[in-house]
Amino acid sequence: MTIKTFAAALAAITLALGTAACSGSEDNVAETTAPDAPAGISVTDGRMSLPAVKGNPAAIYFTVRNVSDKQVTIRAVDVAGAASAQLHETSEWNGKMDMQELFQLPIKPGAEVVLEQGGKHVMAYDLDDDLVAGGETEVTLIFVGGDKVSFPAKLMAPGTADMDHSAMEGM
Numbered sequence: 468m469t470i471k472t473f474a475a476a477l478a479a480i481t482l483a484l485g486t487a488a489c490s491g492s493e494d495n496v497a498e499t500t501a502p503d504a505p506a507g508i509s510v511t512d513g514r515m516s517l518p519a520v521k522g523n524p525a526a527i528y529f530t531v532r533n534v535s536d537k538q539v540t541i542r543a544v545d546v547a548g549a550a551s552a553q554l555h556e557t558s559e560w561n562g563k564m565d566m567q568e569l570f571q572l573p574i575k576p577g578a579e580v581v582l583e584q585g586g587k588h589v590m591a592y593d594l595d596d597d598l599v600a601g602g603e604t605e606v607t608l609i610f611v612g613g614d615k616v617s618f619p620a621k622l623m624a625p626g627t628a629d630m631d632h633s634a635m636e637g638m
């Protein structure tokens with residue numbers, strides 16, 4: 468999906484959701500998920516930290532919640548406007564912060580997983596030029612078994628939701 472068609476789709480979704488999605492209520496889980504999303508899975512607070520240097524990857528943060536009675540496992544991520552994306556985890560190794568690719572991210576029943584600076588995140592590579600601060604793009608989580616959930620990520624200026632990506636260069 469292009470950014471333009473996504474923006475149109477997002478506008479339609481926003482209209483359909485109305486005030487329910489804006490109330491901040493923890494109970495309005497179903498309204499935030501796409502039709503093919505696994506039951507009980509919702510994603511909030513999606514944002515992409517744009518790179519300070521053109522050509523570097525962006526980091527994406529969000530919170531995913533599982534109110535179903537089954538574990539779900541994220542196995543891949545697709546980011547509109549990026550050639551590829553990977554799940555990463557930041558950890559300390561030999562006293563130095565480093566990132567590894569995370570091939571699966573399980574979310575237990577009743578659990579909430581927060582992807583944030585310095586922890587788990589999605590890295591998006593080879594960004595389109597039209598991803599600029601103030602805009603929005605679509606992120607899709609792909610689960611083991613084929614279910615998907617899409618959510619909007621706000622495009623944030625470098626440094627406003629960011630981490631140091633210098634360690635990622637050359638990957």
Ligand SMILES: [Cu+2]
Nearest residue numbers: 555566590635
């Ligand atoms: Cu990373």
